[in-house]
Amino acid sequence: MILWFGKKKKADKSGETPIEPNPPQEAGIEPETPAAASEDSTSTSVPIATDSTPVLDSPEAVKALLDADKPPEKKGLFGGLFGGKKKSEEDAAIDAEIQADVENYFKDPYDKDAITSDAPFRDDDGFVPNIEKEPASPLENAEQIEPTSEDTAPQTPPLSETRDDAQSPVKDESENIPEPSKTEQIVPETDNLKDTPVSASEEVIEPVSETDLEASPESAPDTSNTSAIDEDINSDASDAHDEEEDETPPPFNQFMEKTPEAEVKPDTQDAADGTEENLSNTSTEELENEPEVSAISDTEADAAITLAEDTFEEDAPAYDITENAADQQAANTPEPSLEQADTTPSTETEQDDNNPIAETKKPGFFSRMSQGLKRSSSKLADGITSVFTKKKLDDDTLEDLEDLLISSDLGASVAMRVCENIRKDRFDKEVTDEEIKSALATEITRVLKPREEILDLSEGPSPRVVLFVGVNGSGKTTTIGKIASKLSAQGADILLAAGDTFRAAAVEQLKVWADRANAGFLSRPDGADSAGLAFDAIQQAKRENRDLVLIDTAGRLQNRTELMDELAKVVRAIRKIEPTAPHDVILVLDATVGQNALSQVEAFKHTAGVTGLVMTKLDGTAKGGVLVAIADKHEIPIHFVGIGEKAEDLYPFSAQAFANALVGLSDDVTGE
Numbered sequence: 201m202i203l204w205f206g207k208k209k210k211a212d213k214s215g216e217t218p219i220e221p222n223p224p225q226e227a228g229i230e231p232e233t234p235a236a237a238s239e240d241s242t243s244t245s246v247p248i249a250t251d252s253t254p255v256l257d258s259p260e261a262v263k264a265l266l267d268a269d270k271p272p273e274k275k276g277l278f279g280g281l282f283g284g285k286k287k288s289e290e291d292a293a294i295d296a297e298i299q300a301d302v303e304n305y306f307k308d309p310y311d312k313d314a315i316t317s318d319a320p321f322r323d324d325d326g327f328v329p330n331i332e333k334e335p336a337s338p339l340e341n342a343e344q345i346e347p348t349s350e351d352t353a354p355q356t357p358p359l360s361e362t363r364d365d366a367q368s369p370v371k372d373e374s375e376n377i378p379e380p381s382k383t384e385q386i387v388p389e390t391d392n393l394k395d396t397p398v399s400a401s402e403e404v405i406e407p408v409s410e411t412d413l414e415a416s417p418e419s420a421p422d423t424s425n426t427s428a429i430d431e432d433i434n435s436d437a438s439d440a441h442d443e444e445e446d447e448t449p450p451p452f453n454q455f456m457e458k459t460p461e462a463e464v465k466p467d468t469q470d471a472a473d474g475t476e477e478n479l480s481n482t483s484t485e486e487l488e489n490e491p492e493v494s495a496i497s498d499t500e501a502d503a504a505i506t507l508a509e510d511t512f513e514e515d516a517p518a519y520d521i522t523e524n525a526a527d528q529q530a531a532n533t534p535e536p537s538l539e540q541a542d543t544t545p546s547t548e549t550e551q552d553d554n555n556p557i558a559e560t561k562k563p564g565f566f567s568r569m570s571q572g573l574k575r576s577s578s579k580l581a582d583g584i585t586s587v588f589t590k591k592k593l594d595d596d597t598l599e600d601l602e603d604l605l606i607s608s609d610l611g612a613s614v615a616m617r618v619c620e621n622i623r624k625d626r627f628d629k630e631v632t633d634e635e636i637k638s639a640l641a642t643e644i645t646r647v648l649k650p651r652e653e654i655l656d657l658s659e660g661p662s663p664r665v666v667l668f669v670g671v672n673g674s675g676k677t678t679t680i681g682k683i684a685s686k687l688s689a690q691g692a693d694i695l696l697a698a699g700d701t702f703r704a705a706a707v708e709q710l711k712v713w714a715d716r717a718n719a720g721f722l723s724r725p726d727g728a729d730s731a732g733l734a735f736d737a738i739q740q741a742k743r744e745n746r747d748l749v750l751i752d753t754a755g756r757l758q759n760r761t762e763l764m765d766e767l768a769k770v771v772r773a774i775r776k777i778e779p780t781a782p783h784d785v786i787l788v789l790d791a792t793v794g795q796n797a798l799s800q801v802e803a804f805k806h807t808a809g810v811t812g813l814v815m816t817k818l819d820g821t822a823k824g825g826v827l828v829a830i831a832d833k834h835e836i837p838i839h840f841v842g843i844g845e846k847a848e849d850l851y852p853f854s855a856q857a858f859a860n861a862l863v864g865l866s867d868d869v870t871g872e
């Protein structure tokens with residue numbers, strides 16, 4: 201059995217087992233060995249510790265380090281996206297052509313005639329086919345969607361906010377934030393943090409304030425620079441999302457509305473507060489007690505893990521995400537309201553014990569996956585049924601099948617290969633739709649299987665640093681919250697870092713998830729430098745002996761060079777304090793954007809060294825097939841899929857289950 205998070209690894213804290221770092225392999229973010237860091241540091245006169253960790257003994261030292269390895273100046277959009285590699289003059293003309301293509305692409309991604317060169321956003325086959333019939337991704341519909349008054353109504357407020365954020369963020373939003381919440385989020389003065397006990401090995405590292413790691417001028421969000429294209433993209437993206445999302449407001453808004461301070465139990469408040477609010481007013485004595493309050497005791501954690509193991513081993517079906525205690529608990533109990541947020545993981549596990557999975561009417565993993573992927577599967581399954589009911593497999597039907605697969609976002613190359621393989625086996629034979637679905641599921645599984653990789657966060661160094669990146673509104677904050685809920689229930693000692701400093705609501709949102717998961721929480725005022733926050737988060741996690749640091753980042757469209765540069769800076773800042781970190785860079789993709797997800801993977805891979813993918817909102821779109829296209833094109837593990845907004849709606853990715861659900865194979869075919 202694989203637990204997402206095994207036994208607590210406190211013993212590892214003294215002697216960390218170094219793991220292979222996961223540095224970006226692409227241009228722009230060169231992997232930095234400690235030695236490389238040393239060279240850097242030497243050239244900027246920054247003192248070096250004997251273990252090759254730079255001694256960041258002053259704000260100037262930190263800033264000097266960051267400045268020292270800024271990437272070379274970017275030239276043009278393409279250069280910015282892909283890390284600012286210096287190009288020869290001969291390439292200049294090609295770059296200009298590509299840049300024009302990129303701009304054309306964002307005006308109308310399906311207008312292949314407008315694209316004249318091998319632009320980076322095209323698929324394997326050289327273009328994105330113009331076959332989409334239903335309202336497509338936000339970017340795809342940039343020119344077509346006229347927002348109706350209903351669209352503009354705040355049906356899905358977070359998404360609308362998110363899109364707005366991409367353009368102008370900080371000051372406008374700050375006006376909407378209730379004053380008490382804002383003050384709550386303020387990070388303690390670093391002077392006060394000095395009072396917190398630290399281990400001898402950490403003493404060389406002084407807390408660094410926001411200004412120490414302040415954004416370079418070019419990386420600050422420049423709202424004035426927003427191009428007309430971006431405005432179209434952003435506003436239409438919001439509209440398109442509104443069309444695709446469920447009409448009910450997202451749960452986060454619901455529970456945010458019920459968030460009176462009085463409802464938060466004092467002890468839970470304290471636990472979360474340990475890393476963020478009121479520290480400046482807290483005595484040293486209270487600070488010393490804080491880790492005990494916020495962390496789950498070893499006994500409780502071990503009990504939770506044991507219960508999880510016992511329960512799972514009795515009943516675990518092949519692809520059941522409930523292989524961990526958190527999932528069993530989450531699947532069997534309704535989404536907790538904020539009033540229930542202070543329920544500790546150990547209590548939850550006891551509830552789980554009283555309500556074993558075998559006694560519930562909870563549908564199996566496949567059923568839930570099928571339900572989640574219903575919109576994608578019905579498009580595909582209905583199409584197959586209409587093409588293949590008692591027909592011979594001939595050239596015409598194969599062509600129809602290929603069109604169907606392409607229009608279901610599987611990508612042209614996958615569609616061609618699948619049809620070719622089906623042709624080999626069944627050409628000129630009578631075939632039923634079920635046979636075709638089954639053959640299709642097999643082919644899709646073949647593409648997806650190599651990307652199936654459960655993220656076992658119990659491995660590796662402590663703290664393990666996981667950075668979440670993605671475009672606006674893709675589901676980063678929600679995914680972090682879901683993962684934190686599950687891992688906390690298994691005994692992990694987690695710090696959530698609210699690095700989305702552009703969207704105040706994201707900070708509040710993460711805080712609620714942190715409270716619910718009984719995890720630590722660190723945030724900064726609106727508009728603060730997210731690189732500095734990431735730096736402080738790791739420092740704090742080390743000091744507090746945390747197992748995991750999950751860092752949220754602001755959403756950024758992959759074509760916004762300055763925001764992508766800022767993300768690269770976050771990664772660099774993290775490496776300054778922990779050269780092997782971030783150990784995981786998770787790109788959160790919103791399935792509703794369809795083919796645009798491919799270019800997101802491309803851009804974030806180059807900028808932040810993505811190590812794994814999560815695809816969310818598969819429940820709200822017919823475009824789930826795009827995950828197959830991504831798996832075919834990019835050798836990046838797929839860790840989770842999100843098929844809903846609640847904590848239990850995040851599933852470890854299973855190639856077989858996903859393929860079966862996507863083609864709409866009935867339960868009896870899969871044996872469920």
Ligand SMILES: Nc1nc2c(ncn2[C@@H]2O[C@H](COP(=O)(O)OP(=O)(O)OP(=O)(O)O)[C@@H](O)[C@H]2O)c(=O)[nH]1
Nearest residue numbers: 362450672673674675676677678755817842843844
């Ligand atoms: N239906 C559905 N909604 C989801 C899923 N994951 C996230 N959401 C919703 O998507 C919306 C945006 O999610 P967030 O987590 O705020 O997205 P984000 O990437 O952090 O947004 P930014 O910080 O603005 O970039 C919220 O309303 C979530 O509840 C999912 O798997 N299914």
